[in-house]
Amino acid sequence: MSREGPALAALTARLAAAPRDALDPGVVALAVVDDALTALGGPPLDGALRRRLASGPLGSAEGRTGAVLASWLVLSPAWRAAQPDPRAALAVVEALAGSLAPVLPPAQWVGDPAGREEAARAALRAAGMRPAGEDDAVAEDRWTAVSSALRASAMAEVAQEVRRAQELARALAERRAREAAAQYTHV
């Protein structure tokens, strides 16, 4: 069971209103994240966490932009009213930068209505929340419907299954498989 979070519309509006600078690859994402977490009352990022973020979710240009947008989102009044915990904010940064940014370019989190909804729902899930007015089942269904990560994962699964079926057919057709092995019962 998740807890009720802010209204989805409040979060998508916040993303749509993101400053153009947020998409500038020159922005120092770690500093933006650090500012956001301290603004929420958390301690400054320590060395270990900085290294983990830099070598992980913030290791790519998309990840860094994603982290900046996530920071912008968790500083919105609607978010802060529902979930002011800086640890939840860090989880949102990591999820959006590490999991969403690789499959959905952060520019779409701002400029595309579907992208905004997906980013907002991904942020809520990462913080253990559901949009205001939705129950868990509805939230889960809508997430499944919009999730690029799920679509990418499904496509990867399908590709793997196609390869695997071919591999199985080849393996079973090989003469070494067809010679079989001794069988001891007649079931």
Place this chain on the structure above:
Amino acid sequence: MSDAGLDPVLAEYEPMGAAVLPDEERWPLLVAAGAERLRALREHPAAPRWTHACGDRLDSGDLDALDALAAALAAGSGRDAPPGGAEPAWVGELVARVHATAPRYRRLVREGRAGGPGGRAPDRLADVAPVARADLVADLAGFVPVDVPLARVLEGTSSGSTGAALVVPLHPRALAAEVVLLRHLLEGCGVRWEPSSERAGLVSLLAQPTAFTYASVMSAFGQAAMARLTLHPSAWRRPQDARALLEALDPQVVSTTPWPLAQLCDLADAGADLHPLALVSGAAQLPAGLRRRATEAFGVPVLDLYGLRETGPVAVCADGAGVHVVVPRRVHVEVLDPSGAQVAPGVRGEVVVTVDENPHLPLLRYRTGDTARLVRVGGRPALAGLQGRPAVALLSGSGERVESVTTTQLLQAHGLRGWHLHQDAAGAVVLRTRDGDGDAAAARASLQRLLGLPVALGTLDAAGQGPGSPARRTTCDLPGGAPA
């Protein structure tokens, strides 16, 4: 058979046509003593014209695993079904694993059509939709987990009694585990089955003319000799050779099916010098009369082993009481009604099997097409009144019994998936098939050649459809249509 030649449609049975490996790949662990046993068996003066060569493909890791399995069985640790009818703990884990790794189930999850809440992966077996042989035939790869290496996969085939011929991906270790299981079951009957350098460990005995026969040794059983033989006269160089070889091998265990078991009893009646420790019958129902006859002829336990090639052994009747006790494998048995719901305990329904023994083919709720009542014997699940595949033979024009396994080979080779082949009390034969299923005309021609009788063609009506798969029935109203 009325025609001694091999029907062209059965080309895969061409002698030695499927034997391609060098011996060192067949038996990676073969030692000198085993090699000598193998040579002696292959070159025995009474040997049949071997039609195949088969090893066990076992490596040292397999031997360790099989030793561990034997120890676990001996200790009774964890392989028996839990008391009180509870679902074994491994079943829930298997449900989760299969939904994460088997393409058919992953697809259901992706499409929101799986059995759990909201179409997601279910947490419990009861929410998994049963599958049937037709599902395996249509999409075998859908059942094979994507994370299991295929380097050692072996092709097994199953003719079965329901649905189409099926390729079953097998694993050498899972096959060899059947010997470990048999030893354990025999131990339960008071029979100690230990490798002997003087006798064959096991003979797998058939009676049909078209059969793979081979000489082998069992790496996981002291490299004792093992042979697969058919008693059909066409397999031997001289009429007396079958008995002579059996006497020379004096197998400790004969694993067979009802028709050849009846012929083995004939040999015993004729004074054959055989001293099996036990007999194991499978593939078809063992008639009670034949069981009594075999018990009296040899004075040893007769195990009636129930299972399918797809699932491996499921249950065994060791005492002739007509109740098959579920064997200590990772096999879980339910009895379901046609809608897929569990029937009340003791009510007859379809036997549905969940099994996690063959790494290439874990199965969730696999419909067997056989029916029984689920009961408990000594706290263990058991199948009472099991009605599976009857052992049937037709009478050829020349007066020879032709087992249904032989007609099944022919019909499935012609692409038929469901049929009813019937011989009436006057000896007339009719083959009923489904419209558009395989080449019925060619199948009829093959049958006529095999039986030396005219065969009429008919249409299979809706009553010939089994649950999930078209039935493959062979029936005979003539006296002697069942082994005795």
